Amino acid sequence: MEVVSHLAASISHEVRNPLTTARGFIQLLEQSHLSQEKRKQYIRIAIEELDRAQAIITDYLTFAKPAPESVENLNVKTEMERVIDIVRPLANMNSVEVQTSLIPCNVKGERQKLQQCLLNIIKNAIEAMPNGGTLEVYISIEKDQVLIRISDTGVGMTKEQIERLGEPYFTTKGRRGTGLGMMIVYRIIESMGGTIQIASEVNKGTQVSLYLPLTQSLHTPSVEQKRDAFVAL
Ligand SMILES: Nc1ncnc2c1ncn2[C@@H]1O[C@H](COP(=O)(O)OP(=O)(O)OP(=O)(O)O)[C@@H](O)[C@H]1O
Ligand SMILES: [Mg+2]
Structure with a gap:
C-alpha cells in the first residue's frame, strides 16, 4: 500500500x-x-x-486501470506474453528478433505493476538495438525463486552506467528518455520481495535477471486455498 x-x-x-x-x-x-x-x-x-x-x-x-489493484497469484508466462505482444511493433521497427523460452510459474503481485516492470526492461532492451539484434526472454525456476532473464545484443553499458541504473532521471537518451523507467522497475521488484542482477558489456549487450519468490502453482492449491474453498462451500 x-x-x-x-x-x-x-x-x-x-x-x-x-x-x-x-x-x-x-x-x-x-x-x-x-x-x-x-x-x-x-x-x-x-x-x-x-x-x-x-x-x-x-x-x-501503461497498464493502469481505474479499478484499484490487489495482490494476486500471477502466472509470469502469461504476463510476459502480454507485454511481448505490446512491444512487438517496436521490435519490428528496430529489426529486433524476439526469442522466448517461457514456462508457466506463479509469483504474488499486482498484475499492472509486474507488466509495467517487464515493459520498462524490454523497452530498454529494444531501444539498445537501434540497428537490429536479438531480444531473448527466458523464464525458469531456480529452487524457490522464479528467474526472469531479459537479454539484448545492444549497445551495453559501462560500469558507471550500471551503477547509476535505477537512479531517478539517469538517462543517456537525452530528451527522449526520462530516466524513470528503471527506477520504477527497482521499486516494483523490491515491493514484490525480489532482486535484480545486471550484467552488461559495451557493444555486446545487456542481461537483466529478476529473481522473484515462487508461489504455489494455481493447479496445486495451498492449504489456505483449500481451507478457503471449504469455507466457501
Ligand atoms: N538494456 C540496456 N542496454 C543499454 N543501456 C541500458 C539498458 N537499459 C538501461 N540502459 C541505460 O540506463 C539508462 C536509464 O534507463 P531508464 O529506463 O531508467 O531510462 P530511459 O530508458 O533513459 O528513459 P525512459 O525509460 O523514460 O524511456 C538508459 O538511458 C540507458 O543508458
Ligand atoms: Mg527506459
Whole structure:
C-alpha cells in the first residue's frame, strides 16, 4: 500500500512539472508582439514538454486501470506474453528478433505493476538495438525463486552506467528518455520481495535477471486455498 501511494504521488508530481511548463509557454504565445522566431521556439518547447509528460505516463501507467489493484497469484508466462505482444511493433521497427523460452510459474503481485516492470526492461532492451539484434526472454525456476532473464545484443553499458541504473532521471537518451523507467522497475521488484542482477558489456549487450519468490502453482492449491474453498462451500 505504501509503495502504491508513493508511486501515485510521484507520478502526479512528475507529470505536473512538464504540463506547467507547457502551459507557461502557450500563455506566452498570446503576446501580440512576438517575433516569428520566438513563436516557433515557444511552440517547440511546449511540444517537447508535452512529449515528456507522455513519456512519464508510459513509464508509470501503461497498464493502469481505474479499478484499484490487489495482490494476486500471477502466472509470469502469461504476463510476459502480454507485454511481448505490446512491444512487438517496436521490435519490428528496430529489426529486433524476439526469442522466448517461457514456462508457466506463479509469483504474488499486482498484475499492472509486474507488466509495467517487464515493459520498462524490454523497452530498454529494444531501444539498445537501434540497428537490429536479438531480444531473448527466458523464464525458469531456480529452487524457490522464479528467474526472469531479459537479454539484448545492444549497445551495453559501462560500469558507471550500471551503477547509476535505477537512479531517478539517469538517462543517456537525452530528451527522449526520462530516466524513470528503471527506477520504477527497482521499486516494483523490491515491493514484490525480489532482486535484480545486471550484467552488461559495451557493444555486446545487456542481461537483466529478476529473481522473484515462487508461489504455489494455481493447479496445486495451498492449504489456505483449500481451507478457503471449504469455507466457501
Ligand atoms: N538494456 C540496456 N542496454 C543499454 N543501456 C541500458 C539498458 N537499459 C538501461 N540502459 C541505460 O540506463 C539508462 C536509464 O534507463 P531508464 O529506463 O531508467 O531510462 P530511459 O530508458 O533513459 O528513459 P525512459 O525509460 O523514460 O524511456 C538508459 O538511458 C540507458 O543508458
Ligand atoms: Mg527506459
